Amino acid sequence: MKLILVDDEKGIIKGLQKMISRSIPECEIIGEAYNGVEGAQLIQKLQPDIVITDIRMPKADGLDMIKILKDDGSQTKFILLSGYADFEYARRGMHLGVQFYINKPVDEKQLRDCVHQVMELIGKERAKLREVDDLKQEVHSRIQEDVLREILDLGSDQTDLVEELFRIAQIQTEGTSFACVLLEFDGNFDTLKEFGLQSVYYQIDNALGQYQSVYRFRYTGAQVAVVVSHVGSIKYEELVGTIYFMKEEVYRELGLSMTVGIGGLKKQAIEIGQSFEEARNALSYKIVKGAGAVIRFPEIVNLTRQSHLVTDEMLAKLETSLENMDEVGCVDIIREVFRGMEAQAGVSPADLQLHCLNILLSSVRKMSFQQLQQNDFLSRHILSLESISRFRTLEQLEEWMVEVIRGIISFKLKHNIPKKKVIIEEIKDYVSTHYNEPISLADLAARFFISPHYLSQFFKQKTGDTYVNYLARIRIEKAKELLENTDSKVYEISQMVGYIDSQHFTRLFERLTGCKPSEYRKNLPKI
The missing domain is CATH 1.10.10.60 (Homeodomain-like)
Known part of the structure; x- marks a missing residue:
């Protein structure tokens, strides 16, 4: 605690200095003054925690000095040195909020006890202020999280509202680059809770500390959304490398494994929703890349290109039949697709596998992660190029595809998922x-077993x-x-x-x- 002494008698100040150095080593005397005017100036300059001051002094007495400082907003605590004849002064001191008095001549034990009481009061007040600050920060973090959820769900077609939401969240947008990342931890949210989200957030913040601001919050289930913002540009390959490092650190420190989708870099705040959609899209390729992968949006773009063998019209018909749980219709479309493949000369096994992959991605892209995780059939048959490569003939591929489609429909019927x-x-x-x-788009999508991206599109449609x-x-x-x-x-x-x-x-x-x-x-x- 920092302390200043104010008294017009140098002998009293020297005596106080000796007693404080002997009995109250936790206090540091940072200054002395010999009248109220000098005292006010010194206290305003040095901002001590405690001031011990005489009442009767030339130029300005102790109470005049205290009033000047109180009017100036000083939070310093004052101890008045008073004699038995100074009752009227003491009463004026009470009106100024002074609670502590020491009678002259000063007794060392009385001085120590009084200063300790003041220190205890200061400690309690500071603890309360910290609680208030923590509460304010918690409320601000909640507001930021809610606002970011809303921004991510809005998309990029409502510029004015998105800009207003950024102002509410107090997130700088001018001259700032953004990138969104979506983490999906193995297991469910209960598994994640065992380790504590704060422990996960600490690892994220620590790994991404080179960037201006990092916002992270639980998105849905065992998924955590991360928004990285940085004044100036972000180097994409460096960000990807940092994400790999973060993934390894989370596993090393917490034993948690994850799959990661990384969206593209955006130069405008309005595009943050697009980056998040890209991250979500990249993460959906977990069924292709396998659990534990770090998947960048640019690398999946080529995989999404459809060949003329499997037309958009065929895939749209398949999606519609799946949504309406029309097993016969789905099987008919699969048969039609494979008859087209048979008629195509010179198609390599790799091309056939890629066509099947496109069909599978179309089949499951509207399913939520929760739905995919709960689907026993799909969890036994990993939907990846590696698993598809086991089948060497069109007939084998066709029957496996039909089995997968039937497994999806069976799951929907079992869980009473409503038709489109x-x-x-x-x-x-x-x-x-x-x-x-607090029902975000992601929470709603999880409840109704739909992917958030599809729900967003379908709802607006x-x-x-x-x-x-x-x-x-x-x-x-x-x-x-x-x-x-x-x-x-x-x-x-x-x-x-x-x-x-x-x-x-x-x-x-x-x-x-x-x-x-x-x-x-x-x-x-x-x-």
């Missing part, structure tokens, strides 16, 4: 009931709106009902409908209704 034509209504009903919960906008409108309608029928404060209503940040809620309310929540309530018709 009814799933949107079930999703809308769920959102209408659970609007006040069927409703004409993005999921994020749809959820916002549901929440604002509920907020209007609460404004009309309750006396709850705006910030309380914000939390009731699922928004932690009441300022974001207010801006969103105004954007969708044309007025602020307080104005909406004020303009309600009087009954």
